[in-house]
Amino acid sequence: MIDETPEILFPLSFFQDSPTVELPERLTVLEAVIFKQTVSNLLQQNISHQQIVLDFGKTRFIDSSGIGALIANSKSAQEKNIELILESVQPPVMATLSMTGLVEVLNIRSSAKWSRKEPPETHPSVRSIIKRLIDIIGSIIGLTITAIILPPIAIAIKVNSPGPIFFHQTRCGWMGKKFQIWKFRSMCSNAEALKKQIENQASGAFFKNDKDPRITKIGNFLRRTSLDEFPQFWNVLKGDMSLVGTRPPTPEEVEVYQVPEWQRLDVKPGMTGEWQVNGRSQVRNFEDVIKLDLRYQRNWSLGYDLKLIFKTLIIIFNKNSGAM
Known part of the structure; x- marks a missing residue:
């Protein structure tokens, strides 16, 4: 039997010893589980970095599982005294983070131009x-x-x-x-x-x-x-x-x-x-x-x-x- 489950990758790069995790186009339950594990693995490594950058440049949709993984990663990073930075956050994701109040909690360094009139993609x-x-x-x-x-x-x-x-x-x-x-x-x-x-x-x-x-x-x-x-x-x-x-x-x-x-x-x-x-x-x-x-x-x-x-x-x- 052939496993047709798509492979979900979170490309990792480094700039001045700080890792950058590139997120996929959609952050739903399957991606969210791997996302949480990816960041967890980084936090468990004995690396001297003081921050982890999450590149949301490609992400156009995030559901509650993605939000849950994001919150869990943020708390884990705080426990390790490591700064979790969101970069290139796109309007649909910004709309969701705004409606949930997370824009006031998360460290968002840069985002695409976004209007509060833009509703996020949600359950019908x-x-x-x-x-x-x-x-x-x-x-x-x-x-x-x-x-x-x-x-x-x-x-x-x-x-x-x-x-x-x-x-x-x-x-x-x-x-x-x-x-x-x-x-x-x-x-x-x-x-x-x-x-x-x-x-x-x-x-x-x-x-x-x-x-x-x-x-x-x-x-x-x-x-x-x-x-x-x-x-x-x-x-x-x-x-x-x-x-x-x-x-x-x-x-x-x-x-x-x-x-x-x-x-x-x-x-x-x-x-x-x-x-x-x-x-x-x-x-x-x-x-x-x-x-x-x-x-x-x-x-x-x-x-x-x-x-x-x-x-x-x-x-x-x-x-x-x-x-x-």
């Missing part, structure tokens, strides 16, 4: 104007309902457990961009501090415990009915999330991602999606989460989104449904 669900319009309309309706149910929920939370009404937490969205997710508080006010004391019943890069003692009595009701997630309509209106997408991970989860696992960040996170509809709280293996998220990306269409929203509405009224 992120580019869809109609999907965004549905998100805006849905979030406005959702926020209207949230305003109606806010008073009784706020009173119940306050009576049941001292602390704030809302809970916010940093999550990672499209391409790993960080944002603050909002929920009605369903746990005790010091839940984050107590997390290390709770057994994680899931395997891989996410946390789950069916009988988490941090959940309050009213919090259990809010989670069972998914009412705790209604403030996330604000995240949808802002554009950090979508009505339908993938599960939004925490930075701690993303920190331990392998390069291929970054693929799940190619789309915006959603209030619902494959993971919530097909298994929900019964999912225990992170690999299964990845499979469901990638299935959503492959099958995405506006009709598919509406189908998942309809399924979600049915599950909300199922007494066995869990929480995200």
Whole structure:
């Protein structure tokens, strides 16, 4: 049997003892894995160079796996006190780095002329104007309902457990961009501090415990009915999330991602999606989460989104449904 997998090369050259790595035209999962390994090998060598130059002159596309490899290489270089420099960054890549906020973090020495009006090449669900319009309309309706149910929920939370009404937490969205997710508080006010004391019943890069003692009595009701997630309509209106997408991970989860696992960040996170509809709280293996998220990306269409929203509405009224 002949292996038809294309050979991916990262030509290496040296100038004044500083290595320059030439990147390919596309930096997706296959290239990203090799890219991370190439830079890792350089960092492990006993070479006296103080910087590594990444030549993006040929690169016209970068996805979330490429972003993940770039971030991982940057952190590894910092640990070795070696400067990682991006050179000749092209407009499509600059657009992606700008939208994710990485232009403020990475050392970009030179780039081609770029206009902020130039959108990056992304997953069609992120580019869809109609999907965004549905998100805006849905979030406005959702926020209207949230305003109606806010008073009784706020009173119940306050009576049941001292602390704030809302809970916010940093999550990672499209391409790993960080944002603050909002929920009605369903746990005790010091839940984050107590997390290390709770057994994680899931395997891989996410946390789950069916009988988490941090959940309050009213919090259990809010989670069972998914009412705790209604403030996330604000995240949808802002554009950090979508009505339908993938599960939004925490930075701690993303920190331990392998390069291929970054693929799940190619789309915006959603209030619902494959993971919530097909298994929900019964999912225990992170690999299964990845499979469901990638299935959503492959099958995405506006009709598919509406189908998942309809399924979600049915599950909300199922007494066995869990929480995200």
